[in-house]
Amino acid sequence: MGAQVHTYLMSEDARGQANFYMESLGGEIQFLTTFGETPGIPDAMKDKVMHLALTVASTNTLMMSDSFERVSYNRNICLALNYDDESEARTAYAKLSEGGESKYPLALQPWGAYYGEVVDKFGITWMITKQ
Missing domain, CATH: 3.10.180.10 (2,3-Dihydroxybiphenyl 1,2-Dioxygenase, domain 1)
Structure with missing residues (x-):
């Protein structure tokens, strides 16, 4: 029995970031769901991405979500x-x-x-x- 590690990025603009990666590396969105599909979500958040999976650079999967807070990155992970x-x-x-x-x-x-x-x-x- 084993496990797989997948890259999951929190974003301030998951759709825009996914589109940038598809243009830069080639690929396509495999799955996208928004917070609007969840009951009780405020109107301001309904169009935000809850989960997005895209394939880039042939067969590599990146997963993303819009964050409810400011996102910052550092060199701890590349x-x-x-x-x-x-x-x-x-x-x-x-x-x-x-x-x-x-x-x-x-x-x-x-x-x-x-x-x-x-x-x-x-x-x-x-x-x-x-x-």
Whole structure:
């Protein structure tokens, strides 16, 4: 018996963040439900995302929800994308950098792989590698 770890992001704009990742990495929303489907939710929250699952960069699942409080991120957790193709890695790096911050340029490293790091416009740190 085992378990799987899934990435679940709390967001101030889950729909916008999901759309950015789909445009940057390719993918599609698999499931979306709002808080409006729950009885007793105030009108201001009805359109907020309770649960969203999307597939990005081929077969990777990200899950998201709108937060009821301000969201802040730090470098304690990063998302790592490993590519087989250098041009795909460069495209993902460039697109995720739009509106964000390039921390380390995608470049050949002494260990023989390409590596770069970017903080996207939502504050998520991505480590991009091409083996």
